Amino acid sequence: MYTVIARKYRPQTFSEVVNQEHIKQTLHNAIEQKRLAHGYVFSGQRGTGKTTMARLLAKALNCSNRAPGSVEPCGTCASCTEVAAGSAVDVIEIDAASNRGIDDIRGLRENARYAPARDPYKFFIVDEAHQLTKEAWNALLKTLEEPPPHVIFVLCTTEAHSIPQTIVSRCQTFAFHNLGFEETVRQLEHICQSEGIEATEEALAVITQAGEGSLRDSLSTLDQAIACCGAKLDGEALRQLLGVVTTQALDEAVEAVSTQSAERALALVDNLVREGQNLRNFASQLARHFRNLLVVKTAPGSPRLVEASRAERERISSVAAQFSEEDLTRYLQIVLKLYQELQFSPQPRFHTELGLMKLIQAGRLASIEDVLARLDRGGSALPPSGPPSAGPQVPRSPSGPSPFERDQARRAAEPARKPGPSAAAPPPTPSASDEEFAAQMMARVEAMNKTMLAIHLERAIWDVRDDSVTAGYPAGTSAVNMPGQEEQRLLASLSSEILGRPVSFRVTLLNAEEAAKAAAAATPAKPPSGALNNLGALADNPEIADFMRFFPGAKIEEQKRRS
Secondary structure, three states: OOOOOOHHHHOOOOHHOOOEEEEHHHHHHHHOOOOOEEEEEEOOOOOOOOOHHHHHHHHHHOOOOOOOOOOOOOOOHHHHHHHHHOOOOOOEEOOOOOOOHHHHHHHHHHHHOOOOOOOEEEEEEOOOOOOOOOHHHHHHHHHHHOOOEEEEEEEEEEEEOOOOOHHHHHHHHHEEOOOOOOHHHHHHHHHHHHHHOOOOOHHHHHEEEEEHHHHHHHHHHHHHHHHHHOOEOOOHHHHHOOOOOOHHHHHHHHHHHHOOOOOHHHHHHHHHHOOOOHHHHHHHHHHHHHHHHHHHHHOOOHHHHHOOHHHHHHHHHHHHHOOHHHHHHHHHHHHHHHHHOOOEEEEEHHHHHHHHHHHHHOOOOHHHHHHHHHHHHOOOOOOOOOOOOOOOOOOOOOOOOOHHHHHHHHHHHHOOOOOOOOOOOOOOOOOEEEEEHHHHHHHHHHHHHHHHHHHHHHHOOEOOOOOEEEEEEEOOHHHEEEOOOHHHHHHHHHHHHOOOOOEEEEEEEEOOOHHHHHHHHHHOOOEEEEEEEHHHHHHOOOHHHHHHHHHOOOOOOOOOOOO
């Protein structure tokens, strides 16, 4: 009968166990020094060697032909062969997932009272130990604390946190490590050579990624791949077998984002749906791909951080060069959000299309700090050669102002410098009317995405003087409907910028008479007929022309006057 690869190549000696050196060394020393514990807890991800290590410990301690000075079992005596075959009388394995009650543990406790039938020690290996009930743990507690001298318990679990502390405190605990990518690939290469299988580097990488750190899972996948593809394993064939998204699909998604092509993104989703691909799986693979791009971009000297073949890493490096770290960080965040939403989405196709549209739109954003800084210096919103080269707009932290706001506040707080005797006096700046000032202030606040502040300013009645700006509000206005202290400092800075000279800024409450006079003075004259629809004149405005170049394809549809 055929034996699957995972069982055929199960380690039979400590030296064959991969990537658990800390555990092997400790058990070696314990056997040599005869300082054995009566209870062990082996914890770690599935397929990392917990049960295998428990069997090896039983073989080493019960081996009758072990070489002097060695802890490795001989593998040929009756005890070793029976343990390997799973038929040893004195090595009892219990599946706690199906034998989890108090009656099962009572039977185990009763069995532990009797001496071994032949070997020096009687081993009880409890798989999936976290499945035991609270009553079962309580029944085992006293026996585990003071067992007979010939009994050793080994509790194997994938959820160490579920083991009661009263049990853990009576045992020695060992945490098994996940296998690294390179280690798993080397083990797969060794097995393929032994089996006469020709596997490409990409095929081994796909199998290793499917295992996610579990060697047993990787070996099971290898068995499936051999059954499907025969003696030659190819990466693309394995991707189709395992339902993994092809590299072409991932590259197409990244290319659609890079070229900002919504049509390509929608066509990609359509192809995935037609091929029967799981869109949540696609989002997962795309998130992994963007993560690899980000890692290669930020840590190019650490190839071990990217779980991919050498050729794949080189290809990822060339693609990552097209983006900034800010780009990739934002893309990864969007795709992770998409993956989370797809878990409960009744329309996965729509969510996937929307997620790819967000990626494309994120690539069109520019840094608002850079744009405002250029305008503040009196330059164009755009560099002469086209769109800004800086990365897309990074979300602002709610914990404080943006770098631009801090810079503006600092400059507003600095005392005005008086020109030296040899310096020429600056040209006089024209004074803006209350209406013009209000329009410019609202435009700047809206450009900074200060939505609540813009709402507050809509209620303000402005009074612009030579050295001061006052925002008045009708008496009885609540404080929550007026700018706060931080917002007032920002408005003071913006006021100085708009007027071109240092001015003070304050917020005040107006009585009914003052409010009526200010409102009457601020009422604009009715514009002449057709003035609002003179769109051609608007396009000649240098600031509007600046932003029209910044957003290619934009056009002015309508002009409205703010009431």
